[in-house]
Amino acid sequence: MAYTAKHRFARITARKARLVLDLVRGRDVDDALAMLRFSKKRASDMVAKV
Structure with a gap:
């Protein structure tokens, strides 16, 4: 079964989040969470919340 998580109204461009x-x-x-924790990108915080 496929799941989808969305972060609506995120203040970042889709290209940077992608x-x-x-x-x-x-x-x-x-x-994935370990990689996001050590990433220096701003989008990594938003992705980790979702």
């Missing part, structure tokens, strides 16, 4: 999302797409949750 750069971070491509790093974590398809990974386990723990691995």
Whole structure:
């Protein structure tokens, strides 16, 4: 079953968010959160909340 998570009204462009999302797409949750924690991109904080 596929799930979708959305962060509406995020104050960041889709292109910048997509750069971070491509790093974590398809990974386990723990691995993805670890990568987001050490990423220096601003979008990584928003993606981690979702």
